Amino acid sequence: MIEFIALTRQLAQRSAAVFSDTGVLAQHVQGYRIRQAQFDMTQAVSDALSHTEPLVVEAGTGVGKTFAYLVPALLSGQQVIISTGTKTLQEQLAYQDIPALLAMLKLTPKVALLKGRSNYLCQLRLSKQLGNPQFIVPEQLDDLLRIHQWAGKTLDGDFGGLTSVSESAKALDLVRSQKEDCSGQDCHYFDACFTRKARLRTLDAKIIVVNHHLFFADKLLQESTLKTLLPDADVVIFDEAHQLPDIALGYLGQQQSMAYLVRLLNQISHIQRSELGDSAQIARLAMAGFEALSIWQQEIRKLGVTDGRLLLSEKSLAQYSWELLTSIKHLRELLAKHGSRSYALDEQADKLTDFYQDLSAFFECHNTQLLYRIDFSQPDLRLTMAPMNIARECQKIFNAQTRWIFTSATLQMNQTLTLFCQSLGLMKAKQLLLGSPFNYQRQALFCVPRHLANVNNETAAVRQMRDICIQATNAAKGRTFVLFTSHRMLEKVAQALYGCVDYPMLVQGQDSKQGLLKKFRQLGHAVLLGTGAFWEGVDVKGKRLSCVIIERLPFVSPEDKVFRTRVESMSHQALDPFTSIALPQAIITLNQGVGRLIRDEKDHGVLILCDNRIVNRDYGRAFLHSLPPMSRTRDLNKALDFLSAIK
Template sequence: MNDKLPQQVAATFAADGALATAIKGFNRRDVQLQMAAAVSESIVSSDNLVVEAGTGVGKTFAYLIPALLSNKQIIVSTGSKNLQEQLFYKDLPALLMMLGITAKAALLKGRNNYLCQHLMEKELSGASSMDTQILDDLLRINQWAGQTLDGDLGGLTSVSENSAALPLINSAKETCIGQRCDHYDVCFTRKARNRAMDAQVIVVNHHLFLADRIIKETGFAELLPDSDVVIFDEAHLLPDIAVTYFGQQCSTRQIAELLEKLIEIYQRELRDAKQIEQLSARCLTFLNEWQQALFAVGDTDWRRMIGNKELAALSWGLLSELASLQAMLQSHVGRSDNLDDALEKLQQQTGKLELFFLCENNQAAYSIDYGHRYLMLRIAPIDVAKECKKLFDANVAWIFTSATLQINQDLSLFTKQLGINNCKQLLLKSPFDYANNALFCVPRQLANVSNHHAIVPQFVEVCVQAIEAAKGRTFILFTSHRMLNLVAVALQRRVSYPLLVQGQANKQTLLKKYRQLGNAVLLGTGAFWEGVDVRGRLLSCVIIDKLPFVSPDDSLYRARSESIAMEGKDPFTEISLPQAVISLNQGVGRLIRDEKDRGVLILCDNRIVNRPYGQAFLNSLPPMARTRDLTQAVRFLEQIN
């Protein structure tokens, strides 16, 4: 135990300390030192700590410095790839140099973030029958593959993040053939794992951390060590991500690909077993008919759909066909490694499918996500607090931090969601001068946000006025892709500044272009509400279309609501409102990123001022000056140099 850690940390932040020596113009922030001291105490005593640190506190240095000086093994888990990369490529190297520490660090992402050389080779071999656009993207990826050192698809900028080629070539447990692969020795996923095994500081994301702790069969089993310190940055995302990992998912795409692989195995290896092709093709037909039936209904709640007799018959018919196929494949076990592998994976997927069809767990929501051609079937627990409690080993220092954890200055909602009982709680406000540097405007006379015909032209008009006053330099954040697309089309005819729309390229490419242009307008949904850091005059205005309430049709929300109602509580105040407050705070946090930043936040939703619950939002926002007059907001923007 390093009992001197608090003193070492304080010395690092002192006027003559390592930070002041290395950083020109370094100004010590009391709130940052307060957080660093709390993190130090947590590490020394192995106590849990929950900290909300407002924008500008400098929480990254406040937790990394004590962690590095402790000489203990550290896992830092983030909610976004953007922060994960910033920590690994920027913050950690800088601090290690400042502190004079030598420590091996590793960046590890989920396997689907890495290029699979085997799949790349396989896809290019079938290029003659491929869509032209997909082939073009594959050739670009292949060119990049010859240059990349780590195979991390996050570094790929030559194709859109929505490219149909990406799912064909990213690493996945379902398609991995292990040591039988010709590329095993140079596999990007395998090399990333090996680097992590030998590291003192491992930077992961919440998805990977939970997968490793909860679902050992993910392919990253027991990769992460039982470290001394685990720090969750962007911790506000943990409860929702935990729902995914304590539940189950089944992708119909994976089932379809396994059936297609079986047909390929017949054609290439087992030509004497015609039944493999016949029964696999029959299962594919049943799967497609079942999917089409679901698409025709379009409901996301499986509990509501299972009452449909025709759909129920199709569902159990599909399972019966899959069972027949597997029974037949058993007679060929041992004849082909590829067949044995496909059969094992098909059995796993069929088991998940049956579990979903049975719909037996009353404490879970059963939902369907509709893709372009395929479905994702999800079983999500209503309450993950009990499961989360098992994660937090008493001998480990668990530290949770984010800029947005509180509701009405209270952290208990977050701790309750994760089942964190004994922990120190700390609320640290931003040191920025919001009152003078930021203006919050909710324009008067806006239509009801549910009235699309009226609100879209009004919203576009607000955007045009703000964009012109800000000379571009604007983020427009949306709660739905539909609204984003409507506004994007309208603004193209009204605005002369460059428009960057989510989906045109990947997130980092769009942000890079935004910074380079200097006068652009960026339109985005959830991905751009958080984990985005644009400082100075480059971003003068953030416009939000409406309060980010979860859809009442969301199956998990409905299941949680029913459970809360049975306890005699109000689902809106217990679930919907707190989630929306956190989400809005994230969007608002894009505006003021530095002490000299100035800007205007415009929210086009009157509910924040004319509904009683609006006060919960206002109490949780930074202390910005407020106005209902759009003209005043426009004048403020015009004065920003």
């Protein structure tokens, strides 16, 4: 025990030395100075690396939380997984922050960056697409040719390094690596496979940088005893931890896509036609599956059933459900009789069996601890089985064998982290709230203009946004972010602003996120319009960003499938979904957007919120109490004067 305490103190002392006024940061980082909040956080992390209790830290903008957790983690010599919520931060850690710190600290552990497989190019899919160019529309063919040219140069096949094609280009979906099409060692490109190489790099790495989606997907593999990608590391650090409750729900539950069943049936029919022409019954049963699925989906949509437990209570639905299940059962039994005749058919048969078992479990609804939900808000009808108590499931993951650290600039509601901890079952976690070192009263002005239109009146809201954006961007000399909660409003406001703004206008979708940010920084006086991707993980310091305009309070859509599942879970626990989920989530998202404005002690700027619910609804106080302590005004002219004074 004495030795354990000594090691803990030694790590804390070594970390403290790095942040001292004569430490390596002071020697290598221009303008470095000690920040008390950063020092406090690094000491808390040092302590957490040696104890079993998780640590939850909100570190406001400017604290320097990345270095605060990286320094003790690197000095500890332990194997560390760092999980982030955005690709931007993931790449910043792997390519900038960690290499820079390792050089300063004179450490040489192996570092690996691993993303989800959809972020990597599949050489086989690209080859197949270019092998049939007559079926590709000209625009996509141009992009595919650019991807092919890039594929010959890239070392890792990560689309994050592809700048010649927009990140929203449809051609990317044609060549992404995906589990369903992967043939493993039988693939002609197995040795060169970018996804396989990325995973191999994690095997002996000491520092592994992943994202939250990949982390939870890997945990599911562990539970199913399949081969996992990630080691059981000594330490797991979640940066941008505010995203975890929603992401955890998406992975802790099981989801089945009816579009996936359609693909399976299509592939089985194709294999039968090309390889087993003497087995026409396979095609007939596959067609029967299509017909049963079509009738079932039509009935689901007609009756509007969203609760899976009601499937068997509606006579017609019960009949169509069992007919669908029976059609799949007969097909899989027939495929089993043709076993070993076709490797490709055997592979699809295994997938169909897995789907059948999941669909059976959904229709039977035996587990009283699960929510069974049908989501048809999208063209692709989906079935979800999710645990009612997410916190209890998370407790199984966040076990005492690993050191767990959770951090973000936005975790609290009304100056407490309790709600976040409860959502993930972190009942014994140490909580630490560290405010921003910035002088928000002097540096920033928060304006909610008077006489705002109702945000639900789209026509009036667009006209209002247009007028405010023109005035604010003129006063700010460009240098503005305009953040939206929906692509629809972004497009309508962008259309209204074309020809009316005197500065270069960059609109999400015109280029990749990083491409737009690069242009924004280079131009120095641009106006950027964006949705969710630009609310967080974006850092523009200095005078190039002086104004942030937010269209409305970012409440999640009631139709959002993750939100609806969490609402049902809360309802079963007799909790109020609005105060337990919708409001905290909106507060965190708003704080993320606000956090784009002041990124440095020398920054000055104005935040304009075009939604008066924050001042005339009771719940508005919760937003105001959770925002940075900016000066406030209802007078738009004062905000414009503040912007005009920023040189």
